[in-house]
Amino acid sequence: MLSISHLYASYDGHPALKDINLQLKPGSLTVVLGPSGCGKTTLLNLIAGFQQAERGSIVLNERAVTAPGAERGVVFQNEGLLPWMNVIENVAFGLKLAGVDRKTREQKAARLLARVGLAGAEQRAIWQLSGGMRQRVGIARALANDPQLLLLDEPFGALDAFTREQMQALLLTLWRDSGKQILLITHDIEEAVFLASELILLSPGPGKVVERLTLSFGQRYADGASCRSIKSDPEFIARREQVLARFFQQREVFA
Numbered sequence: 001m002l003s004i005s006h007l008y009a010s011y012d013g014h015p016a017l018k019d020i021n022l023q024l025k026p027g028s029l030t031v032v033l034g035p036s037g038c039g040k041t042t043l044l045n046l047i048a049g050f051q052q053a054e055r056g057s058i059v060l061n062e063r064a065v066t067a068p069g070a071e072r073g074v075v076f077q078n079e080g081l082l083p084w085m086n087v088i089e090n091v092a093f094g095l096k097l098a099g100v101d102r103k104t105r106e107q108k109a110a111r112l113l114a115r116v117g118l119a120g121a122e123q124r125a126i127w128q129l130s131g132g133m134r135q136r137v138g139i140a141r142a143l144a145n146d147p148q149l150l151l152l153d154e155p156f157g158a159l160d161a162f163t164r165e166q167m168q169a170l171l172l173t174l175w176r177d178s179g180k181q182i183l184l185i186t187h188d189i190e191e192a193v194f195l196a197s198e199l200i201l202l203s204p205g206p207g208k209v210v211e212r213l214t215l216s217f218g219q220r221y222a223d224g225a226s227c228r229s230i231k232s233d234p235e236f237i238a239r240r241e242q243v244l245a246r247f248f249q250q251r252e253v254f255a
Ligand SMILES: Nc1ncnc2c1ncn2[C@@H]1O[C@H](COP(=O)(O)OP(=O)(O)OP(=O)(O)O)[C@@H](O)[C@H]1O
Pocket: 011, 012, 016, 034, 035, 036, 037, 038, 039, 040, 041, 042, 043, 187
C-alpha cells in the first residue's frame, strides 16, 4: 500500500503541491494526469525519495519514504542510461551496486531483457538503440532490483504514436505478469485512460487532486483484448472525452 497524507511541496516559497492525500493499493496501476506545471514530476520525485516534502508523509508498505530505495524502481523520460555501458551492463548496474555476483546479475539482466522484448540486444551500445528500445532498457533496469513499486515519469512522451502504443502494451503485460504496483505520470489523456486502474487528475496552481476514477481498460488489455479494439470502443471514447473535458476545465480555471 502506498499512503500519501497531507503532502505539501514548494520551491523557494512557491507552492507546487497542496494537501495531496492518496491511498493506492498493491497491484494498482495508478496514472497521475495533469497539465504542465501541476506538480506531476514533483509528486513522483517525492515518492522516489529524490526530493523532500515540506509537510506530510509518504509511506510505502508501512515504511516511511525519506530517501531513494531499492524497493522503488524509477524509469525516467530520457531513460537516464549510462552511454559508456552496453545494454546488459546498464540493466545489471543496480545489481552490481547491490553486490550481486557477475554470473547471477548477468542471468537476471538477460531474463529481464527477454521480458521487455530485447533478447539478443544484450551487447549493443546505447547509441545503437531506437527511443523505444532505450525505454525498454530503462524499464528492465528499473525492474532489476525487484522493486515493490515501479515509478515512471512521462516514459513514452518522446516516442512516435506506434511505438508509444507498443510500450503501453508492454507495460500492461509486465503489470499483469508481475503483479507489481505501478505509478506513471503523463499529460496524455488517451494514455492515462487506457493504462490506469486508478486515474488521478491534478490541477495546477498549486497542484491538487481534483478527480479520482477507477478504470478497467488496461485490465481488459491484460485479459486479452487488443489495444485497437479497446481504444475504438465507444465506452473508451466516452470516458476519454469526459476526462478531456475535465482536464481542459482545469486549464481554464488556471488560465
Ligand atoms: N527545481 C525547481 N525550482 C523551482 N520551481 C520548480 C522546480 N521544479 C518545478 N518547479 C515548479 O513547480 C511547479 C510544478 O512543476 P512540475 O515539474 O512538478 O510539474 P509537471 O506537472 O511535472 O510539469 P510538466 O508536465 O511540464 O513536466 C511548476 O510551477 C514548476 O515551475
